[in-house]
Amino acid sequence: MPAPQLDITHRLEFSAAHRLHDPALGDEANRQLYGPCNNPNGHGHNYEVEVTVRGEVPPSGMIVDLNVLALIMDEEIFAQVDHKHLNCDVPFLEGLVTTAENLCVAFWQRVQPRILALGGCRLLRVRVYECKNSYADYHGPQL
Numbered sequence: 001m002p003a004p005q006l007d008i009t010h011r012l013e014f015s016a017a018h019r020l021h022d023p024a025l026g027d028e029a030n031r032q033l034y035g036p037c038n039n040p041n042g043h044g045h046n047y048e049v050e051v052t053v054r055g056e057v058p059p060s061g062m063i064v065d066l067n068v069l070a071l072i073m074d075e076e077i078f079a080q081v082d083h084k085h086l087n088c089d090v091p092f093l094e095g096l097v098t099t100a101e102n103l104c105v106a107f108w109q110r111v112q113p114r115i116l117a118l119g120g121c122r123l124l125r126v127r128v129y130e131c132k133n134s135y136a137d138y139h140g141p142q143l
């Protein structure tokens with residue numbers, strides 16, 4: 001019988017400020033498009049990020065050591081963004097409109113090589129909650 005395949009998820013929370021603003025659009029168009037998230041001085045969110053990996057359960061019983069997954073997320077995400085202004089203080093977000101969608105893709109790009117290096121599992125999904133009830137999911141580039 002083949003080993004069962006499962007998904008494992010770790011979640012972290014961070015707080016940060018951002019401003020949604022597309023420099024290609026005028027001020028009024030930005031206000032209409034992004035509403036409160038276009039506030040000129042930015043505003044804050046309590047974000048949550050979930051990283052899910054998929055793999056077959058090996059003899060150890062662990063697809064991934066959750067402490068290792070937590071460490072990767074702390075280093076690659078939390079330490080970079082917690083209590084920062086996402087538009088100004090995070091080099092890997094420079095030039096992006098800091099929506100939950102774009103954060104998902106940026107976080108995927110940071111953690112994916114380190115998950116791959118673990119062996120035995122692959123990155124399945126990055127989920128970013130911008131608030132308690134709204135989130136974006138990224139499942140990686142469509143090949």
Ligand SMILES: [Zn+2]
Pocket residue numbers: 018036037043044045
């Ligand atoms: Zn916002």
